[in-house]
Structures are given as structure tokens and as C-alpha cells.
Amino acid sequence: MTNLGILTMTPSESHLYFNEMAKKAQNYNIVLYLFSPLSIDPSTLMIKGYQFDSLENKWNEKNFPIPKYLYDRCFYGEDRKSTEAQAVVSWLKSQPNINFLGYGLPNKWRLYEELKKEPTISPYLPLTKKVANAEQVLAELNMHKEIILKPINGAHGFAVYSFKKIGKSINVRTTKKNRVIEKLFESNDSFDTWLETLLTKQIFIMQPRINNLNKMKEPFDLRILIQKDEEGKWKEIGRAIRCGEKNGILTNLSAGANIIPFHKWKEMNSKLNHSYIEQELNDILKHLPTKLEEKFHPLFELGIDIIIANDQSLWILDMNSKPGRKIIQLTEPNTLDTLYSAPLAYCSFLHSQINHAISN
Structure with a gap:
């Protein structure tokens, strides 16, 4: 059996994504744990958290050692607990016997400083x-x-x-x-x-400010979710257009944005050169994940936000190594099983790769 721990700041709260993952863990011979970085006892390195019981189909409180594989889904605020949790996660990432599915990305400025050096990516970066x-x-x-x-x-x-x-x-x-x-x-x-x-x-x-207002004066962008599959290869999971409120600034779902399936958006904007746009998107998806891993650390998933400006130029607005899944839930519900299984499948891949390296 392989042990996979999910890191979250709120392990006692019910998480649909974690619950659905847990139901599938047994299929991958994985024991799934759920805990906060702050629940690690520094003197014993034991954790007070939750272990999923596949027979009872529920999370049970348990004490357990740090799992060999970790999936970081912590979202930090400006409070003291967040600062302390970030320090613990940084320490965990430095341990040679612990493997994260993805090691995250640096801040926006460092991302820009490094990616602007890459000729395959720099044309898509707004001047920053x-x-x-x-x-x-x-x-x-x-x-x-x-x-x-x-x-x-x-x-x-x-x-x-x-x-x-x-x-x-x-x-x-x-x-x-x-x-x-x-x-x-x-x-x-x-x-x-x-x-x-x-x-x-x-x-x-x-x-x-890049002009990304549609005909209704709503700001919009394209969110693409990609993940690594059971063979460790990048795969697109889905894409959708996010529209903010009229004359607004943000397109974040947390700020009340609406979602339009990408194929519907294309139909609504049939006069655009979609062949050109698709070619540009393919170039971004081909190079961006690879360059990020070359310059920083291994990743498991990415939410990529792209502005399609009024002149049809494309701009990479943001990259998120802990993306949400709402665009998939709302526009691609038939892919939810794959979405819930993806961290488990990739964990199994990592485990096989590490075992193979050890045996050689």
C-alpha cells in the first residue's frame, strides 16, 4: 500500500473533492490521509489527522507518521497560522524521504523574471x-x-x-x-x-491594462486546467471562459464571475480567427508547463489564465499550481471521475518511478 496525505488548512471541514478522491483511493492501493501542517508534532513527527476508511466510507481521526507522498492543497491568508503552516510545508519539501505531487510556483514577479527570458513564452507575457x-x-x-x-x-x-x-x-x-x-x-x-x-x-x-472587455463590457479570460496523467504526461482536463461583472476588473469565480463553455464562446464569437487562436493556445500549452518545471520545481497541475484581447492577441495573465475545479464541474461533468482520480493515478506513477530508481 502507498500512503498519500492531503495537506489542507481545514481538515475538519467536509471537502467534496477530497471525499471523492478518498472513495477511489482503494482502486489505486493507496491509503489516504487528511491533515493540517500545523497538526504535526515537532517532537515526535506524528500527526493528528484523519484516515479514510474504505469499508466504513468515512474519515476517522487517527495518529499517524508523515506519509511518504503529499498533495498540498493549503490556501494561506495573512494570519499567523498561515505563516506558521507555510514554514512547516517548506520544511516538508526539504525532506528527502517525502515526495510532493507538485512543489508549487514562486511569486508572480519571480515567475515573470524567469519566463521573460524564454523566447517561446515571453511574447505572451504582459509587460510587468x-x-x-x-x-x-x-x-x-x-x-x-x-x-x-x-x-x-x-x-x-x-x-x-x-x-x-x-x-x-x-x-x-x-x-x-x-x-x-x-x-x-x-x-x-x-x-x-x-x-x-x-x-x-x-x-x-x-x-x-489589456482590453479584455466583451460586447457587454464584461472582463473575460480563458481558464485552462491541465494535470499530469498516470504516465506523468501533461494532459488538458478542460477549458472555459470566465466573465466578470459589467465594467468590472476581475474574472475570478470567487468574485462572482460566470462561466461559459469554451465551445459556446467560440459559437458566440464566430467572426474571430479561431484557427489562429487555437494555434497560439497549443503553443502556450506545449511550452509553458515544461519551462516552469525546468526553471523551478516538479508540478502536478496548473490552472492557466489567458486573456484573449480585442485584437485577438493572447496574454498569459496568471499561473496557479493549486487551481480550483469549478470550471470542470460546471462545464465538463462527464470528466469528474478522471478529475477525482488524477492525484491518485499520478501518485501511483511517482511511486513506481521511485521504486524503479531504487531497484536500479
């Missing part, structure tokens, strides 16, 4: 700069008229800002509690004072 001060942001805003600020460690659209030059004024917009809020600064001085305070809270990157 690390924010140093308010003066730099103002200079960028004067050049591009509208820019986007996002935290280098941000996720789910948290603390993403749009700055737009309107005459001598600056319009600032962000999304809070699923609604866009905005403020108009009548002068550079008042904007500068507000911005300097914002920049003390976290590190930001900035990019020119």
Missing part, C-alpha cells in the same frame, strides 16, 4: 514591473493611461487595483465582497499620499 514607489506608478500611468496593480503573492483577485487616468484626475477601482468600489483622486498629490500608504502593506507588480 515591480512597484518601487508612487512616483514610478504615476509615470507608468501617464504612459499607459490605465494600469493594473496586483500583489506578487496574491490569489483569488485579492487586492487587485485598476488605476485609470481621466484628464487630470485618477480613478481607482478594486473589488471587495464581490462588488467594485471606486474613488476619484482630483490631483496627483492626493493620489500619491493614498498610494504610498497602500504600498506599505505588501509588494505589488503593475501591468498595462
Whole structure:
């Protein structure tokens, strides 16, 4: 039997994805565990968590050693517990006898710095700069008229800002509690004072705003989910268009975006050159996962967000090594069994590869 542990900040809560995985674990000769990084006893390295009982079809509280294989599904906030959990996960990743299905990605700035060196990827990257001060942001805003600020460690659209030059004024917009809020600064001085305070809270990157509004003035992008299969090869699981609210900023589902199956979106936009778009998408999917693993660490899955601009240019907006699955649940329900089995199948592949390497 192979032991696979799922890392989550909330192991006591019911997770559909984890529950469905657990029901299939026995088919792969895998014992599945569920626990928080904070539940590891530093003196004994024993864990208080949950083990799935396939006979009773439920999770039971257990004490157990650290599993040999780990699937990291932790999502961190700005709180102390998140900081402590991140430190534990970093330590786990440094242990030679522990194997993660995927080792994650660095922050957005480091990703950009490395990928812009790659000729197969750099044409798809929006011009990105690390924010140093308010003066730099103002200079960028004067050049591009509208820019986007996002935290280098941000996720789910948290603390993403749009700055737009309107005459001598600056319009600032962000999304809070699923609604866009905005403020108009009548002068550079008042904007500068507000911005300097914002920049003390976290590190930001900035990019020119790419026009990705559809005919209804809704921002939209394409989310593609890819995973490694039972042979360790990258495979596309599904793709869908995410549409935010009218005149909004975000396309994140957590911010209330709607989902359109990709084939329906193509039908709705039949005048676009879909042959060209598909060719560009194929090039991105062919090179991006490979380059990420070459430059950083092994991965198991990726959510890739791509803007299809009004001029039909394609831009890689974001890469997420812990993607959600809602687009698949809503648009490709017939693939859910494959989705739930994928981490188990890949864990079995890793186990066979490691055993083969040891035997040789």
C-alpha cells in the first residue's frame, strides 16, 4: 500500500473533492490521509489527522507518521497560522524521504523574471514591473493611461487595483465582497499620499491594462486546467471562459464571475480567427508547463489564465499550481471521475518511478 496525505488548512471541514478522491483511493492501493501542517508534532513527527476508511466510507481521526507522498492543497491568508503552516510545508519539501505531487510556483514577479527570458513564452507575457514607489506608478500611468496593480503573492483577485487616468484626475477601482468600489483622486498629490500608504502593506507588480472587455463590457479570460496523467504526461482536463461583472476588473469565480463553455464562446464569437487562436493556445500549452518545471520545481497541475484581447492577441495573465475545479464541474461533468482520480493515478506513477530508481 502507498500512503498519500492531503495537506489542507481545514481538515475538519467536509471537502467534496477530497471525499471523492478518498472513495477511489482503494482502486489505486493507496491509503489516504487528511491533515493540517500545523497538526504535526515537532517532537515526535506524528500527526493528528484523519484516515479514510474504505469499508466504513468515512474519515476517522487517527495518529499517524508523515506519509511518504503529499498533495498540498493549503490556501494561506495573512494570519499567523498561515505563516506558521507555510514554514512547516517548506520544511516538508526539504525532506528527502517525502515526495510532493507538485512543489508549487514562486511569486508572480519571480515567475515573470524567469519566463521573460524564454523566447517561446515571453511574447505572451504582459509587460510587468515591480512597484518601487508612487512616483514610478504615476509615470507608468501617464504612459499607459490605465494600469493594473496586483500583489506578487496574491490569489483569488485579492487586492487587485485598476488605476485609470481621466484628464487630470485618477480613478481607482478594486473589488471587495464581490462588488467594485471606486474613488476619484482630483490631483496627483492626493493620489500619491493614498498610494504610498497602500504600498506599505505588501509588494505589488503593475501591468498595462489589456482590453479584455466583451460586447457587454464584461472582463473575460480563458481558464485552462491541465494535470499530469498516470504516465506523468501533461494532459488538458478542460477549458472555459470566465466573465466578470459589467465594467468590472476581475474574472475570478470567487468574485462572482460566470462561466461559459469554451465551445459556446467560440459559437458566440464566430467572426474571430479561431484557427489562429487555437494555434497560439497549443503553443502556450506545449511550452509553458515544461519551462516552469525546468526553471523551478516538479508540478502536478496548473490552472492557466489567458486573456484573449480585442485584437485577438493572447496574454498569459496568471499561473496557479493549486487551481480550483469549478470550471470542470460546471462545464465538463462527464470528466469528474478522471478529475477525482488524477492525484491518485499520478501518485501511483511517482511511486513506481521511485521504486524503479531504487531497484536500479
